[in-house]
Amino acid sequence: MHKLKPTIEIDPSAGFCSGVKRAIKSAENLLKSGGEVSCLGEIVHNENEMERLKGLGMRVIGPDDSEIPGPGGRVLIRAHGVTPETYKEMEERLLSVTDATCPVVLRLQQNVRKASEEVFARQGTIVIFGKQGHPEVIGLQGNAKGNVRVLSHPDDISGAALTTPLHVFAQTTSNAASYKKFCEAITARFPDAASRGEVMLHQTICGQVSKREPALEKFARDHDVVIFVTGSGSSNGKYLSEYCRSVNARTLVVTGPGQLEKQWFAGAASIGVTGATSTPAWLMEEVASAIETMTSEASCT
C-alpha cells in the first residue's frame, strides 16, 4: 500500500550567522593557496564542519607555545575575536595574521574599551553578561581596564563587587529574555545611581541571534516532526534544540544523518530540518536527503 510521502523542509533561518560565514570564507581563501593555516580555537562548534576544514589543511591551535607556528606561519583569528595582548603576541612572533573577527564583535570590543576608559578614573565597573571563559567574553574582558566582572545570572549580582558608574554589555549570543531580567535586577540594586543615569545598559545581543528564536518557534509549530542538527559541543545548539522541543515535543536532535531513526517519522505529514548558528547548510541538506530516502522506503510498504 502507498502512503503519502511527507514534505521535508530545511529551515531558511537556520545555519551560520554572517560572522561565522565570513570567518569560514577567509579560511577557505587562505587554504586555497595550499599549505597549513592555524586557527586560534575552533572556527565553529561543529565537528562535521571542523573535519571538513581540517581536511582542507586547517589546524586548530591553543595558547600552548608548542602549537604556535614559527615566524611567517599563517594564523586565522575566528569570529569571536581575541584580546589586545593576543594581537601583540602574534605581532612579536612575526606571524602572518588574518583577522576574521566579526565586525559586530569588533564594534562591541571598541565600545567596552571606550566605556572602561570613561569609568576607570571614577572607579566604576564594566559588567559583561555572558559565559565565563567563552572566547568572545575573554576578548571583551581583555579590552576593558579597571574593574571588569563577568556575570551570567541575576543571582550573581548581590555577591559581586560592583561600583558605580556602571556599564553593562551582553555577549552577542546571549538570550534576550535572560539579559532583560539581568538588566532589571542590576538597576534594582543601584536605584540611586540608575536615577542619576550612572547605570548604563547596552543592547549588544546580535540581531541574527535575537531574531532566531521567533523564527524557530514558527518553524517548529509548522511541522509534525523537527530534526535539529547540531554539533555535540555547541551551547547554542543545546539551548535552541531545547527551545524547539518546548514548542514541538517531536523534536529530535542529531549530529548528522547517521543518527536518524525511521520510526521517528511514523505518521508525519511534514518534517522540518533545522539547526544551530554553528550548523553548516550542507549538513542540514545531507540530513534532509537521508530523511527523504528513509521516508520514501517507508511510503512504499
Ligand code: SF4
Ligand atoms: S555577532 Fe552575530 S554575526 Fe557576529 S559572530 Fe556573533 S552571532 Fe555571528
